[in-house]
Amino acid sequence: MTRIVIVGAGVIGLTVAFKLCHLGYEIIILSRDLPADELRPRYTSQWAGAHVRPAPVDADKEEEFQTFIEKSYKEFQRLTMVPGSSVIKVEGVEYLEFDDPKYRNPKGFYSRLPNFRHISKSDLPPSVVIGTAYDTYCLTPGVYLNYLVDRIPGTRLIRSTLKSIFDAYHYGDIVINCTGNGLLDGRLDEKWFPIRGHTLLLNPQKTPMQTITYQLKDGRWAFIIPRQNGTMILGGTKSPYNYSTEMDDKETEWLLETARKYFIEYTGPEPEIIRHNIGLRLAREGGPRVEAEVTPKGTLIHCYGFAGSGFEMSWGAADKVADLLKSATSKL
Numbered sequence: 001m002t003r004i005v006i007v008g009a010g011v012i013g014l015t016v017a018f019k020l021c022h023l024g025y026e027i028i029i030l031s032r033d034l035p036a037d038e039l040r041p042r043y044t045s046q047w048a049g050a051h052v053r054p055a056p057v058d059a060d061k062e063e064e065f066q067t068f069i070e071k072s073y074k075e076f077q078r079l080t081m082v083p084g085s086s087v088i089k090v091e092g093v094e095y096l097e098f099d100d101p102k103y104r105n106p107k108g109f110y111s112r113l114p115n116f117r118h119i120s121k122s123d124l125p126p127s128v129v130i131g132t133a134y135d136t137y138c139l140t141p142g143v144y145l146n147y148l149v150d151r152i153p154g155t156r157l158i159r160s161t162l163k164s165i166f167d168a169y170h171y172g173d174i175v176i177n178c179t180g181n182g183l184l185d186g187r188l189d190e191k192w193f194p195i196r197g198h199t200l201l202l203n204p205q206k207t208p209m210q211t212i213t214y215q216l217k218d219g220r221w222a223f224i225i226p227r228q229n230g231t232m233i234l235g236g237t238k239s240p241y242n243y244s245t246e247m248d249d250k251e252t253e254w255l256l257e258t259a260r261k262y263f264i265e266y267t268g269p270e271p272e273i274i275r276h277n278i279g280l281r282l283a284r285e286g287g288p289r290v291e292a293e294v295t296p297k298g299t300l301i302h303c304y305g306f307a308g309s310g311f312e313m314s315w316g317a318a319d320k321v322a323d324l325l326k327s328a329t330s331k332l
């Protein structure tokens with residue numbers, strides 16, 4: 001039987017493992033970090049919001065990424081019924097403080113989101129020009145990652161930090177690169193870059209039943225995401241090419257300012273901070289890389305670079321990996 005090695009145990013590696021396990025493949029996972037670990041700065045999945053907030057796009061462009069989100073959305077719908085997954089259904093509300101034709105006349109999956117509607121002008125906050133609402137999903141990353149681990153019986157998880165993705169061929173015949181950072185032959189993909197993000201986990205005064213996102217005139221985003229246990233995420237910063245995971249008090253000040261300005265009903269005037277989430281969204285110019293490469297060591301399937309959308313694209317991306325794998329194994 002062909003032995004499959006997945007490198008990486010973030011949401012991408014584990015969702016791929018889940019999918020392949022249920023298709024009957026024998027899998028080994030190698031990873032520097034594992035879901036049972038305490039929070040680790042470079043283990044991005046632990047720091048996510050995490051919610052499904054698709055963006056409207058030109059329907060002709062990024063079609064594949066839209067499919068990834070649509071497939072994941074359907075899976076999250078199912079997971080709300082599964083105890084222990086932490087996935088909850090909420091209303092997604094988006095407010096833009098500027099005009100944007102993409103949101104005024106949305107195309108693609110965004111416009112087909114269940115219960116999608118434009119919010120009438122009279123119901124918009126004073127600073128807002130466009131408002132949309134739809135049904136969506138959010139989850140608690142730590143709980144969700146462990147839920148996935150529990151659903152891949154028989155899979156060996158080995159802690160290992162590889163210098164090169166090719167070192168994984170010691171363990172199997174086909175390697176799937178879910179390292180997030182695009183680990184290659186001892187170097188990283190040149191198109192890869194990090195987007196630092198800082199959010200706060202709060203004990204809210206009142207837990208929202210919605211995710212609410214404000215897109216501000218200066219390009220920044222302010223948002224809240226409820227969690228199943230009654231806590232709430234307040235976000236968030238986005239700093240491309242910033243590799244630091246250190247604390248920055250100015251970011252905290254700005255986050256608390258947005259709380260008082262937009263979300264005081266939920267946060268109260270002095271928000272109670274449980275934890276700072278500072279992580280690096282693992283991005284790639286041109287979008288995620290999900291493709292197979294034939295190498296002298298064997299087939300290498302890449303699945304990384306999901307930036308701020310790793311959870312919301314995970315199930316669709318895992319489907320594509322399964323297709324690539326099927327085609328690779330049929331040639332063996």
Ligand SMILES: Cc1cc2nc3c(=O)[nH]c(=O)nc-3n(C[C@H](O)[C@H](O)[C@H](O)COP(=O)(O)OP(=O)(O)OC[C@H]3O[C@@H](n4cnc5c(N)ncnc54)[C@H](O)[C@@H]3O)c2cc1C
Pocket residue numbers: 007008009010011012013030031032033034042043044045046047048049050051052160161162163178179180181183196197198199236277278279280281282304305306307308309310311312313
């Ligand atoms: C603040 C913040 C908020 C976010 N909010 C959302 C959200 O609301 N919705 C959403 O969909 N996404 C969100 N994201 C993005 C999401 O977290 C990422 O897209 C996703 O976690 C990427 O998953 P991954 O498995 O590719 O990477 P990771 O979780 O980083 O996993 C990579 C894996 O590869 C392993 N690895 C790396 N290098 C090596 C090596 N050399 N050898 C062995 N193993 C290695 C790591 O140990 C790890 O197990 C957010 C991110 C941040 C930082």
